[in-house]
Amino acid sequence: MxxxxxxxxxxxxxxxxxxxxxxxxxxxxxxxxxxxxxxxxxxxxxxxxxxxxxxxxxxxxxxxxxxxxxxxxxxxxxxxxxxxxxxxxxxxxxxxxxxxxxxxxxxxxxxxxxxxxxxxxxxxxxxxxxxxGGSKPNTAATPAKNNNLLIGKSPAMQEVFDTVERVAGTDANVLILGENGTGKDMLARHIHQLSHRNTKPFVSVDLGAIAESLFESELFGHVKGAFTDAREDRAGRFEEANGGTIFLDEIGNVTIPLQAKLLTVLQNRNVTKVGSNKNINIDVRLICATNRNLPQLAAQHLFRQDLLFRINTIEIHLPPLRERIEDIVPLAEHFLTIYRDKYKRPVNSFSDALINQLQKYEWPGNIRELQHAIERAVILSPGKTLQPKDVFTKSNSVTDQPADTGYNLEDMERNVITQAMKKCNGNITEAAKELGLSRAALYRRLEKYNI
The missing domain is CATH 3.40.50.2300 (Response regulator)
Structure with missing residues (x-):
């Protein structure tokens, strides 16, 4: 048997x-x-x-x-x-x-x-x-990895931490703004951990990954028979987060019709499952995040002004890594410790030359790019001290400049994507991490530029 x-x-x-x-x-x-x-x-x-x-x-x-x-x-x-x-x-x-x-x-x-x-x-x-691979959600490496945002002595990050400390204990809605790779999801979790709701669920929803046809079912739930294949009642993400915190990531990607439905739920503090006429009261703390300019979208009538007012009681701007230079080396050392232990490698320090380049490089992919670069270096380095050549390749070195394409944004974007693809030997996942993009977003650009 x-x-x-x-x-x-x-x-x-x-x-x-x-x-x-x-x-x-x-x-x-x-x-x-x-x-x-x-x-x-x-x-x-x-x-x-x-x-x-x-x-x-x-x-x-x-x-x-x-x-x-x-x-x-x-x-x-x-x-x-x-x-x-x-x-x-x-x-x-x-x-x-x-x-x-x-x-x-x-x-x-x-x-x-x-x-x-x-x-x-x-x-x-x-x-x-x-x-x-230890890819289960509760592996030992996960907590350390998720705490990397808390490393920040720069004035920009101290301002973020001061704001978090003041608002975490309240139920005020928070909107986190920042580039891809800056750690918006980790900051949301940190706010939840500092709140009085920390013993209740933290439910994270990537709105950019939900098909429009499934939006209501995903967020509000559905009853058995509400649509084809609805074989049982199912709670939505708001109901799952009841008593705790719901984190709506990529909220700038939600279409106007769905924004209206979301606004209704936030105003009424209840949800109605698809296929039902019964309201379910919800008690959640709302945290949203986006890398898009919501006031600009609102001015273009692509984002509801009333929804923007509802979600941004408190705004927190997460600075890109290039604006918190003092934090680059401490973050790199943090990742070095994680991956040295994970891969059982003898690497234990950075050369002075590498420290200099780490601080000079602009890190367009922010913390995510730095983390990936250190992980790769730890795996491949033959020595105990990491050197610039271990972390920086020709395509992302501090001195390497893209070909002169003037200031045409599309030409510049095409050039950067081409360099990233070369650096990662055509690996879509790694190139997306380097660029601070989702895999789907990178695919769209590859198709656009015929790369």
């Missing part, structure tokens, strides 16, 4: 026969195997459940054989939960598509129709890799 492993597997395919066959096979080996026909449910499933392996079809009914839709959903999964282990499968695969899938962040690639032994071996290997 086969011993079931504790792993949780999710299969996503719009072919009922494929779902049935894969589930029957994998159920013999893994304790929990969930399946879903509708890819629009992916954001909800990935956000609310922790899967060891996600088996994702590359071609749905909207796109029969190019794999484009599969890559889009892969992007969405990794944007929501970067530590996800995803295996792609398709009936139209080839070597080129397999290489693209791995570069885009997939763990492996399986062709349909599959051989049972091959599929099982691939899923087993992905499961083992997920377990060995």
């Amino acid at each position: 086969t011993t079931l492993q504790q792993g949780k597997i999710l299969i996503i395919d719009d072919d009922a026969d494929v779902l049935r066959a894969a589930r029957l096979l994998l159920k013999r080996h893994f304790e929990q195997v969930d399946f879903e026909k509708n890819p629009q449910k992916i954001p909800y499933l990935v956000t609310n459940f922790d899967y060891d392996v996600i088996l994702l079809d590359m071609n749905f009914t909207r796109d029969l054989n190019s794999g484009k839709e599969g890559f889009e959903w892969l992007d969405r999964i990794l944007d929501i939960k970067p530590e996800s282990t995803v295996v792609l499968f398709t009936a139209y695969g080839d070597v080129e598509m397999a290489v693209r899938a791995i570069k885009a962040g997939a763990t492996d690639f399986v062709l349909k129709p599959w051989e049972n032994d091959k599929l099982l071996a691939t899923i087993q290997a992905a499961y083992n890799k997920h377990q060995a």
Whole structure:
């Protein structure tokens, strides 16, 4: 008799026969195997459940054989939960598509129709890799990693901390503004931890990752039978956060019609599930974040002025790393300690030359870029002291300047993206981190500039 492993597997395919066959096979080996026909449910499933392996079809009914839709959903999964282990499968695969899938962040690639032994071996290997990688949400490295924002002696960050200390104990709505990679989500968690609600849930919602058709269901919940595949009542994110804090990230990406629905909930302090006419009272502390200029969007009638007034009782501006130079080396040392211990490497210090370059470099990707650069350096460095060449490559060195393209913004953006892709050897995930973009945003720019 086969011993079931504790792993949780999710299969996503719009072919009922494929779902049935894969589930029957994998159920013999893994304790929990969930399946879903509708890819629009992916954001909800990935956000609310922790899967060891996600088996994702590359071609749905909207796109029969190019794999484009599969890559889009892969992007969405990794944007929501970067530590996800995803295996792609398709009936139209080839070597080129397999290489693209791995570069885009997939763990492996399986062709349909599959051989049972091959599929099982691939899923087993992905499961083992997920377990060995320590990518579970509660790994020991997570708290240290999430505390990196609290390192800040610069005047800019002291001002942020002073504001947080004054407002954390209140229930005032907070709007956190800042560039990608500055740590807006971590600051939101810090505010929650300092509040009187810290024993209640902190629910984080990436609004940029929720399909418009699922917005109400995700945030407000739905009842059984409200729509196709609504097989049971489900609480929305506001209801899950009741008594605690809800963090709405990327709020600048919400469309005007959905802004109106969100405003109604915030004004009335209750939600109505999709398919129901019963109001559910909610008691939440609201924290929002965006890297966009909301007053400018409001002036252009792209963001509701009344919603802006509602969410920004207190505004906190997180400065980019280039404006807090005093914090760069302490942050780098923090990451050095984390990754030295994680990878069991002998690296323990920075050379004076590296410290000089760390402080001179502009860090367009902010804390996220610095973290990635130090992790890579720790892995690859042959010595005990990191040197400039360990952290900076030709494409991101302090002295390396882009070709003179004048001040045309599109030319400058194309040049920076090209450099990042070269630096990361075409790896979409790593290049997106370097640029401080989501994977989906980087894909759009690559297509725009034909890179």
